[in-house]
Amino acid sequence: xxxxxxxxxxxxxxxxxxxxxxxxxxxxxxxxxxxxxxxxxxxxxxxxxxxxxxxxxxxxxxxxxxxxxxxxxxxxxxxxxxxxxxxxxxxxxxxxxxxxxxxxxxxxxxxxxxxxxxxxxxxxxxxxxxxxxxxxxxxxxxxxxxxxxxxxxxxxxxxxxxxxxxxxxxxxxxxxxxxxxxxxxxxxxxxxxxxxxxxxxxxxxxxxxxxxxxxxxxxxxxxxxxxxxxxxxxxxxxxxxxxxxxxxxxxxxxxxxxxxxxxxxxxxxxxxxxxxxxxxxxxxxxxxxxxxxxxxxxxxxxxxxxxxxxxxxxxxxxxxxxxxxxxxxxxxxxxxxxxxxxxxxxxxxx
Numbered sequence: 001x002x003x004x005x006x007x008x009x010x011x012x013x014x015x016x017x018x019x020x021x022x023x024x025x026x027x028x029x030x031x032x033x034x035x036x037x038x039x040x041x042x043x044x045x046x047x048x049x050x051x052x053x054x055x056x057x058x059x060x061x062x063x064x065x066x067x068x069x070x071x072x073x074x075x076x077x078x079x080x081x082x083x084x085x086x087x088x089x090x091x092x093x094x095x096x097x098x099x100x101x102x103x104x105x106x107x108x109x110x111x112x113x114x115x116x117x118x119x120x121x122x123x124x125x126x127x128x129x130x131x132x133x134x135x136x137x138x139x140x141x142x143x144x145x146x147x148x149x150x151x152x153x154x155x156x157x158x159x160x161x162x163x164x165x166x167x168x169x170x171x172x173x174x175x176x177x178x179x180x181x182x183x184x185x186x187x188x189x190x191x192x193x194x195x196x197x198x199x200x201x202x203x204x205x206x207x208x209x210x211x212x213x214x215x216x217x218x219x220x221x222x223x224x225x226x227x228x229x230x231x232x233x234x235x236x237x238x239x240x241x242x243x244x245x246x247x248x249x250x251x252x253x254x255x256x257x258x259x260x261x262x263x264x265x266x267x268x269x270x271x272x273x274x275x276x277x278x279x280x281x282x283x284x285x286x287x288x289x290x291x292x293x294x295x296x297x298x299x300x301x302x303x304x305x306x307x308x309x310x311x312x313x314x315x316x317x318x319x320x321x322x323x324x325x326x327x328x329x330x331x332x333x334x335x336x337x338x339x340x341x342x343x344x345x346x347x348x349x350x
Contacts, residue, residue: 006131008107010085011139013125015118023091023099023106027131030105031142032056032082034127035290036116038269042286042335043084043095044073047104050178051220051246051288053080053150056127058112058119060269062086065093075180075334079104080154083129087112105129124266124290149221151229154178155199164191172348173197173211175229177219177247182334186341187215190348200228203236213241216248218330223250223260223291230255237322243347244326246289252326253317257299265311266290267328270336273309274316274329282309285329286336292328293317 006025010018012034022028036058037046043064046057064086083105089096091108099106107129119125126143128134134142155176162184164170171193174184179196187194191212197205199219206214214236223230233255236242244252250260267287274285293314298304306316306327316327330336331343 005091005108008105008129008131009133010107010110010115011128011130011134012118012122013127013143014122015125018110018115020107021109022131023089023096023108028083028105029128029130029132030056030082031126031128031146033124033146033148034058034115034119034122035124035266035268036060036112036119037288038271039335040270041067042270044069044098045075045182045335047079047081047084047099048074048076049180049288050076050080050154051180051218053154053178053220054146054148055081055220056083056085056129057081058085058110058115059087060112060116062112063088065089065095069094069098073335075182076178078102080178083107085110085112085115120265123262123264149225151177151199151219151221151226154219156196157198159198160196162188162194162196164188164194166190166192168192171195171209171211173201173206173209173214175199175201175214175216175248177217179217180330180332180334182330182332183217183245186332186344187348190344200232202232203239206236206240211240213243216242216244216251216326218246218248218288220247222262223247223254226251237324242322242324242326245330246328249317249326249328250289250291250293252324253293253302253314256302256317256319256322256324258302258317259294259297260291261294263290263292263313267308267313270333272329274306274340275309277305277307283339283342284337285315285340286333287329289328
């Protein structure tokens with residue numbers, strides 16, 4: 001016999017509260033930025049992606065939990081999302097049990113189509129989820145606590161060396177803003193040593209340790225606020241080969257003189273088509289970002305390499321002058337298609 005499920009309230013800034021059910025008979029109080037993903041599968045990879053830290057994820061696909069859980073799907077050592085909201089799920093399925101074991105709220109019986117419309121129209125507002133009714137003053141207090149710029153909290157605190165599968169002597173430094181396991185697993189195919197570095201790593205460390213290149217990882221938040229990291233990248237330009245993914249791409253672009261802006265319609269999901277501007281081919285990619293490089297006033301020494309086939313936003317850049325390349329999407333495709341694996345081959349097979 002199933003337990004009676006508790007009522008739960010979803011409070012969204014400047015919107016009416018929504019009353020629904022929690023999957024488990026536990027008291028809940030959590031908050032974060034309300035976002036959604038268009039992925040039909042890959043929910044375990046999504047909820048363990050550090051880029052979703054302090055975010056409440058709405059799954060647009062209506063039925064969740066239709067396949068099992070596997071530890072190899074995890075993109076980090078914990079769940080970073082504040083909560084997940086779904087339309088339909090069996091609380092006895094493996095995924096629901098996985099989320100419950102990690103003590104993360106899983107909310108069900110929600111009109112997710114309507115909730116996604118609210119999130120889009122409100123430009124991804126802050127959200128509070130509680131099993132108890134909250135006063136207006138309490139809600140304001142919780143809304144103000146939402147923070148998605150968490151590089152200093154998510155990043156490793158010390159350098160971690162990982163053995164690759166190539167005996168080629170090549171070393172790559174990965175500056176960590178929430179790097180996914182899938183990225184590291186792919187890098188093992190090209191390097192003998194991968195070193196995960198704190199987010200504020202400087203050029204002196206990279207040169208002193210003879211790295212062949214540096215990759216700035218995915219992460220969350222407004223890249224323009226990471227001014228110390230931008231300065232570090234500017235100090236590296238022309239001194240070492242630089243690559244970037246997602247947040248790393250945005251930080252590199254700012255360092256080269258571009259600007260970034262918050263998107264009206266964020267890209268989160270595993271089905272985003274991207275055009276390679278060099279050969280006209282389209283690849284289907286996995287993405288997770290709410291900020292984008294502004295396509296206005298691109299510096300002359302920065303070439304746009306990829307664009308979104310949906311909204312024409314910038315999805316990749318390079319600078320031949322400084323040996324810099326970056327992409328907004330996820331080449332490792334975890335979860336998602338493997339079309340973009342060609343990016344790592346182009347970058348690291350030279």
